[in-house]
Amino acid sequence: MMMGWTILTIIPAILLISDTALFPLLPLNSLSAEGLFWLTSSGTAPYGVATVLLILLLSYQRLGRAEFISLFLTISLGMCTTLGLNHYLKPFFNEARPNAVWLEQQYLLNTENFYTLSKAERKAQMTASLERLEHAETDMVLSPLVKQHWKNEVGFAFPSGHTLFAITLTMIASYYLLLAGNLVLPTILFIWSITMGFSRMLLGMHWSQDVLASTVLGGVISLFSLFFIHKTFPYGAKLYTDLSAKLRLKQLTLKP
Structure with missing residues (x-):
């Protein structure tokens, strides 16, 4: 998960350091632009709500009851934090799109x-x-x-609320899914997060620094939310202990 976060951070950082602007590179009357619009809509109300519900449904099918409750609480905290922070920071920085x-x-x-x-x-x-x-x-x-x-x-442009939403949701959901041994859904979520950041820049909505800052903030919010829920509720700690014990047992069994 941390490796994925690093990769997500490196991409907009390279664009910022190299002073590369992705807008207006893409013809905005093309099918690609319309595809990016629908992608970015997955992080816009009301479609963003449907995205969260879909991830919760897919996670419910892959996690135990206690683990799912912990995931639900962590996502709820993370989403509320991102909404509040995004609402406060945009007028504070007053950056034009x-x-x-x-x-x-x-x-x-x-x-x-x-x-x-x-x-x-x-x-x-x-x-x-x-x-x-x-x-x-x-x-x-x-x-x-x-x-x-x-x-x-x-x-205003700063920060990118869509990127903040995608990174936070991806990091939190991937934490629980990876502990449960699921690799497919976290991989899809990380690809979605990367393309979300690109879509915001290519459509002329955000600068590379907006996406970079939102990626970093999204990771910090995710870690804070995970830490808070694990400390407040016993589900997270129990999940980690049980799965770690099973993993160690499996490794010992596989040894010749």
Whole structure:
């Protein structure tokens, strides 16, 4: 799990150090862009709720009752922490999104004025900017799904709430699943987390530093949530002790 977290952290760190921007590299009217939209939607309400429920259902089929209760409590704590932290940090850092900066470079938006408006007013101004974009001298063309995404995502950039959500959920679920001997679902979750970060950058929603910071924060929140639940409730400690004993017994049995 820690190796996976390290890999997830290294990728946006390389992009940040090399000063590589992924937006606007991808044609946003392509099937790939629409695929990334649906991927990123798995971390957006209400689809994000469905994602959590699906992971809980799959975990319920693979864990014992005590272990599942511990997983449920840890995910609940982790998700509440990420939501609260994301809500506090965005207005604190007041960072413009890459797509808003790009629109400003095309003289279609004023970010200084844009982020002083209410959310409803920002949506209206973004809609007007995108209408002018259709007649501007630029190669940028948005698919209807991506255009709607830009209209809805008008908040600040830092941190990436989607990445924070994906990393926290992946780390917590993978901890319990790996202890239960399941490798397939954690692998799928880590791939989902990586592509979630890429989708946010390619769609013009976040900078590499946003994804990097969210990856680090997601890991810290996961470790804190696991530690807190294990200290507060006996299920986690019992799970670790029982599975460790079974693993040691299996290793002794396999020795010639």
